[in-house]
Amino acid sequence: MLAGKSAVSIRVAVVTRPEMRPSTLFPPDFDLTVPLPTLLRVKSTKVGAAVRVIRTIQVSRPGILRRGGNLDLATRRVTNCVLASIGYPTVPPHTTARQYREMFVTDLIPISVSTLLPTEVVGLDLFRQETESEHCKLYRAADYPLTLDDLSRLKHRGVTRLFINKASRSVYQSYLRKVATTSGPDAFPLTARVGALNEVVRDVLESAFKRDDVTETVNAAEKLGSLATELITQDEFTVSDLFQVLHHDYATFTHSANVAFYSGLLANELGYSKEDVEKITTGGLLHDLGKLEIGEHILCKPGKLNDDEFRIIRLHPTLGFKKLAHRDDLNEGQLMMAYQHHERLDGKGYPVGCVSDDIHPWAKICAVVDVFEALTSQRPYRTPMTRSKAIALLQRDSGTHFDSEVLACWKSIIQRNLAS
Template identity: 35%
Template sequence: MRVVPVKNIRPGVELAKPVYDEHGRVLVQTNMQLTEVMIKRLKNMNITYAVIREENTDDILIHSPIPDEQRIEAIQQIKHTFQNVKSDYLMNSNHLLEKAAVKLEVLVKELTTELSKNEEVIHYLSDLLIVDDYLFAHSLNVSMYTLALAQELHVNSSDLEQLGLGAVLHDIGKTMIPDEIINKPGKLEKDEWKIVQAHTEYGFEILRHAHNIPLLVAHCAYQHHERMDGSGYPRGIQQNEIHPFAKIIGVADVFDAVTSNRVYRDAMLPHEGLDILYSGAGTQFDKHLVETFKKTVALYPNGLTVKLSDGRVGVVARQNRQLFDRPVVRILQENDRNVNPYDLDMKDVLDVTIVSTDNLHKQD
């Protein structure tokens, strides 16, 4: 299977994975040859990538962090919780949030178990799920990245549950921000940006008044935009003033934000998202956390088309554990000509690097 940008797909190719909506309904079925109309529909739904079937890559597996059914159910649960929180807040109550918190704790345990069973790093390019609000999918993604990073850091199980809950609820304050500002396609005005920044304070206030939610979870919402050099918000605190959990969530939050498709820009690839984190390592972000996070995600996910420094073009076939920038690549072209496919293990050819990705291969 190959992961291809939807904008490069041509009619006639077969979809290897279905596209779901947030309720688990199949919008575009697998094993069907895509038509012009279906490709246009994928574009209109803001799908960045599609997984297609082709003979030379049919044995390449595209991994998901958790099963599709579990992911859909989790997003629905998060959506329901956030909507109830807004109703609670307007009625000066915490009843619905406190009731939802019990279920969210179970969700965190389920995610932790699922992620610990999976020895693969997290691949997320192939996430063909349509949700009507980025906030809910983002909250789930951040919780998965956070838990994966925490497991790599060997955080104990008790702290892991609080951290996971903090990650799921880190952006709950955005329910108080007007939709027209949250979903604005262009650059925010200065006063609009101030309103968005207030979501950290809203989140803290909402969570700290819920009796069955630890105060530490509220501080995760409050501090996840603080930065080591004091350049963050809402208080501009720095270094050890920031709770370690907020630092972890901050790394996961930025990575998912830049690697997700938004109304105002296209998604970055994972290696580009990691470059953003590395550019702030030691200043905005804890350097050890960034280096550890690199071990939890596939920089070049399976199925991605890549070009090598020696001119060869291929598709990432599988990962090398602890060497995620040097995967095994299924070579399909040399010197701009198709060749009989063969696998090149990049850990064995250190003088060859990946120089570009993503937009290389247009379907004929």
């Protein structure tokens, strides 16, 4: 719709995205036009054009957008339509043009697609990266829910993650907590709850580990262990629910989260009481606490460790035990998960070289899933192993390194998942 030779109605740009309904975004008496050169730049120069749109939008009421001033609601709605149509972040309330430009250099952070639900409005812009070399582009604006068809297409194309602005992290965390903790008749599907809880666990552990506050970490681990146990012990829970949502990078907090879920799952399968499953899950969250005392240059070294570096790595069970040993809110089994998860039945483990009868049963559980998780996750020095290959490798050490009964139970869990 032409508004003059030098201007084009902004509606022309908006209708390029079907989920953007212009009728709900434009007040009836709002007459807005964008100069034709600006619209052409929008279609061609991406980021620079998006910034220029904010600075050059003209409305029938002068003074609404001043240089360096805030955008009022109507102007922001229209501007957001333009930005969304070219795949760039929309404008939050009370944002200046300069602040918006700064948004483009703000890092995006990945989120798991498994935590997103059809009909639920997450409340933040979702971005997608087609290839590793491409910039992220807007996939779905904040006000629009994903549909079942959207999620099916993402799954079919192998898309496991989308991105959000780092500034929106708190909004995403609130959404995750809602999904993970809502129970009763209003509870969300189990897979979504497991995925959301896994994200919450990783986020809380990362924050607690960075602050290196043992009391905060233990308190968080106990709360998260309780939530995880509620899901793990449900009759309809399956291991595939878990494998669909876990991350597999080499961050200590990711490894600890995965080991916690695996430990609780294995303990439940072995017939432990729900109370013990909860304590074992909590112990899994804390088992590598000693690694916080070891430098990243060693933990994330891309090559083989030298003798001195390996000696330092071998200290982490003792360091973790010392951090936790004085606490009266952890039991012996949880302390031994931190202290003995690298001990081996034949006495060739560390830090002490305990033999079978001296290793706590909970530490034997942790030992199996700790190695399995490490083998199947990305490491700086190698790619992840398949679950079947990891089980075959563990099986070679059954009865010498690992408890035969515990390993057989874990193997059964994995094989059931592979068969399904």
